[in-house]
Amino acid sequence: MINIAVLGYGTVGSGVVEVINTNKAIVNKNAGQKINIKYVLDLREFPGDPVMDILVHDYDVILNDPEVEVIAEVMGGIEPAYTFVKSALEKGKSVCTSNKELVAAHGPELLRIAKEHNRNFMFEASVGGGIPIIRPLNQSVTADDVKSITGILNGTTNYILTKMSKQGLDFDTVLKEAQALGYAERNPSADVDGFDACRKIAILSSLAYGKNVNYEDIYTEGITKISDIDFKYANKLGRSIKLFGKAEKKDGNFYVFVAPVMIDENNALYSVNGVFNAILVDGNVVGNIMFYGSGAGKLPTASAVVSDIIAAIRNLNTNVAVEWTEEKLEIADFSTSKKRFFVRVSGNIDEKLAKINKVFRNVLVIKLEELDDEFAFMTDVISEQKYEEAASQIDGIITRIRVE
């Protein structure tokens, strides 16, 4: 028998307790021994819930109990999670977490402390919910030079974009619906402004390239400016618009960004719809591989946390290798990143096209019959800086979306 503790009895924490109870036989068999949840930490009381018997309010009870060998941290946020996790690892306990903020901010330090104590810091649930991606990156994508890693990493925004695409609705309408359904927070900024995806691509790119990508260095653009009219053009082009978190290695430079991107059906991420997430890894020998599933939700996320608990138990006195050092990965200036751009312009096409062709060269013009007062064009592959310089010479640009 092995004793564990769960920090936080919110959505994910109660899910972890539920998964361990529901799938008791399978979980214990895979762990190789019986898992006993000795403590659940939460400041609140839960009258009538069986968890009351093991609920504690004081973290030191858990920290100072040498019988507790594995801790699941599912509180979220930086503090007190960081202090709790660090002290647990220093006491020689392994920690499994679903906390992307914590991992993005302190991952390599916590990995180092775990290694120093021959224990493990695991975080499968911090990216892609229930999708196995962290362990496969660490243990399966090991023979490849990763050319790029691209993710649809946020279910809320993918739900909103999918609804807009399929039903022709505008952003505000779909956001309100998503909030009513519980798919979006009352303050949706972390999702719709791309901050959540930013932390996740920081984690994935750090693992793919072995050095630390600081999430604050990542160019991050959300989906709040995407409109139903953008989707009309996208549909006409046989394309869709997805919020990508992407890291690419090009000519020895590393580019990392979060932004909406217009893609066509040849991209494996094209048919990832609704609240689903997916991560596409392009390796120099394996080619494209994709991992797909529920990117959030109580039970899928808890499933990933429990798979980490099982892995921590299987490797109780062995540090499982993770290539993610504290050394900083130098990210190239985003202004040098090159893409095609889709650009919408208000006004009359005949009056503006000559100037557009002069500053952008070789544009592809797209006109929707139902829209008299605007048109759009697609550029060649140019740098962000080149785009900005050229765009500053054109009046009436409504929006621009990167194209892959």
Add this chain to the structure above:
Amino acid sequence: MINIAVLGYGTVGSGVVEVINTNKAIVNKNAGQKINIKYVLDLREFPGDPVMDILVHDYDVILNDPEVEVIAEVMGGIEPAYTFVKSALEKGKSVCTSNKELVAAHGPELLRIAKEHNRNFMFEASVGGGIPIIRPLNQSVTADDVKSITGILNGTTNYILTKMSKQGLDFDTVLKEAQALGYAERNPSADVDGFDACRKIAILSSLAYGKNVNYEDIYTEGITKISDIDFKYANKLGRSIKLFGKAEKKDGNFYVFVAPVMIDENNALYSVNGVFNAILVDGNVVGNIMFYGSGAGKLPTASAVVSDIIAAIRNLNTNVAVEWTEEKLEIADFSTSKKRFFVRVSGNIDEKLAKINKVFRNVLVIKLEELDDEFAFMTDVISEQKYEEAASQIDGIITRIRVE
């Protein structure tokens, strides 16, 4: 430095050597030490190829060299692979293989021998080519009761079906084209009759359920009877036809089969086209997760073998847990398996419909305007046995395809 040997210098074997050389820095870093290919075993000579310096024709040289700690078996076929692998494990060497015939026929025995010697028998490349699926099943999908595992496991047949679907071509034409392109063997039976997919679903279902699924017990139906007309109906129904290898747990019974299945776009496997493979796992807590990528090819398959070599080196003196015992998994009689059926019938609909409705009940009729002399219908969910009994009462059934 660690010494390894590669058994077989065919497509995959030369790929393994190429991947280790091309990605030397990454591979050695991930292995934690320099990998030295000390021997390559092949009966042939390769004049001018650098491999000549390390080529041996006698396996005993490798077996009896205590410096060789990991062996990659990429010859294919049962013998001499089985004898070679077994003796290597018994000598305390870890073995990584891409050989699905070997794994399907002798997997649990070889796993047991590896465990007895505290070494590892790994076979990531035996299913899904470069797609990480074996290691994720062993190490990530550990908190779930697997309700089903469904795979598009054969790139040749998926290429053929995709071409038939998108271009309206018949089976023979596409098969010839696939053979000309090297996507299909001159003797295509192993692929088009489903035998390859059968071994792969045997491996996956054994891992998912922890006991041994004998591939000879699996109901296996290929794609040779699928016609361009079937796809006309499928297109009208907004569906596609894919060759599935599938294992399901229903009411405590296990069903495993290989057969073409008509699916709609709500199935995550619907948009897996061309030579790509994908495996969809439905867990009782994680929900649907999918793994997608190149299911064959020299470098993708070699990438998976090298990831196993790295894992074997990281765990040189530790047996990594794999739940797959020699105990037989009892598979339910396929005649009790329940599905909907799509059925094509020659002749006049008005003359036959009354009888069809009488024996099948509640059928959905599908008529294509361009086909005067036939029609089709879709049944309710019924057992295979019930279908056969009812179908025997209807004259002129051209074909039937299961529907999910």
